[in-house]
Amino acid sequence: MxxxxxxxxxxxxxxxxxxxxxxxxxxxxxxxxxxxxxxxxxxxxxxxxxxxxxxxxxxxxxxxxxxxxxxxxxxxxxxxxxxxLRRVSMEEANAFLDAKRETAPRLANSVSLFTLSPVALLLLAGIAESPNYNLAEGPAMAVGLAVLLLLTAVGVFIQITDRNKLSRFEYLEREPFETEYGVSGMVKEKKRDYESRYSLGLAGGTVICIVAVIPLLVAGAMDASALVWFLCTSLLLVLVALGINLIVRVSTIKESYDTVLQEGNYSKNKKRVQAKMGALSAAYWCLTTAIYLGWSTWTQDWEESRIIWMVAGVLYGGVYGIMRMMLKVDGD
CATH class of the missing domain: 1.10.260.40 (lambda repressor-like DNA-binding domains)
Structure with a gap:
């Protein structure tokens, strides 16, 4: 009414x-x-x-x-x-929305870095397996792991830095609050204006994640060499990183509106989900790397072990979506 x-x-x-x-x-x-x-x-x-x-x-x-x-x-x-209850003024609400809009691209990029971190390891492993290149497996693995850890560290640094910048707004995500007169109307208007861009970014990111599987399908149809498999898997991760970047970028801005309005995932009884997903991405690919290295070392069959990356890449989109749903439920 x-x-x-x-x-x-x-x-x-x-x-x-x-x-x-x-x-x-x-x-x-x-x-x-x-x-x-x-x-x-x-x-x-x-x-x-x-x-x-x-x-x-x-x-x-x-x-x-x-x-x-x-x-x-x-x-x-x-x-x-x-x-x-703490009362949120128009100035505080606008400051929070501006801060989230500013940090959204960096958060998206950090998640992309987590996804891209194994790419160098895959490429070097493929080159080491190829008889056309004189690259020992030991140095290739060492360099690949160093790049993986470096990209992960940069991603974590970005998230921690931005989290510190947003620390003064943590109460919006953790505590019930009231808004002063006019704040809800202002935020609802901004949210309505952003809906079309959000829908476009979400749809685009999802399509890219689905299309990312195509390189592996092509490699399988060609009965490709080990190097081609590694290249296709790397391309899959690049495409997934791009798709997730779009999704995180637009979702972060939309969720900033939900936070002020205390709607959706940011109602009074729920916690912020997105920050947890960055840590999930890092843990997922680090675990995949550990499984790959452990299995390959044990079997001494580095070529066949590439199937671990194929499975991990294909499953990533589904795991990402399932974990988001689980975290939302946990916040109820």
Whole structure:
């Protein structure tokens, strides 16, 4: 129920005409008529006056999805609860949205670095396996692991640095809060304006992750050499990194709106999911690398062990989505 409907409902419950309500508020009947037809919105002072007259809370009048509370409930529990909750101003909300918009590309890039970290190891392993190149397996593995650890370290550094920049807004993600008058409306408008871009980025990233499997299918159809398999697997990771980058980039900005509105994954009883997913990506590929190195060392069959990367690359998109769902459920 919107504000206009609530004014009509409460006025009729009290048996007042538009003229009666207008007289008590010190406004014209035409003003009340415009409010009830949603032709205009009363200012905050008049909203407070109506809340007093109707015996309801201002939150009830201003929040479309809020149920009616009686006056005693508002005065005893509502006011006490409001006094305990931190209130977010327009300036704080805009500062948070700006900070999230600024850090979104860096967060997306850090997740891409986690995904790309094994690529050098794969390429060097493929070159070492090829008889056309004189590259020993030991040095190739050492360099590949060094690159993997370096890219992972850079990704972790980016996330920690950005997390520190956002630390002053942590209460938005961890604690219930109230927003000052006008904040929710402003954020909802920005969220509506961003919906089309979010949908395009999400769809594009998902399509790229699906298409990423094609290089492996082509290699399988060609009965390709070990080097080609490693190259195709590396290309798969590059495409997955690009797809995940798009998804994380647009999702971070959209979720900043949800955080302020306390909707979706950022309701009062939920935690932020995205930061955990970066750590998941790093753990996933580090574990894959450990399995690959352990299995290959044990069997001394480095060529056949490449199937580990094929399976890990194909499963990554599904694992990523499943873990996001699980983390969302955990936050309920």
């Amino acid at each position: 919107i504000l206009a409907d609530k004014i009509i409902d409460e006025r009729k419950k009290n048996g007042w005409s538009q003229e009666d309500l207008a007289e008590q508020l010190g406004v014209s009947r035409q003003s009340v008529s415009k409010w009830e037809s949603a032709g205009s919105v009363p200012d905050l002072k008049k909203v407070i006056q109506m809340a007093e007259l109707f015996g309801v809370s201002t939150d009830y009048l201003l929040k479309d999805d809020m149920e009616r509370e009686n006056r005693s409930t508002v005065e005893t529990s509502g006011r006490d609860a409001d006094s305990l």
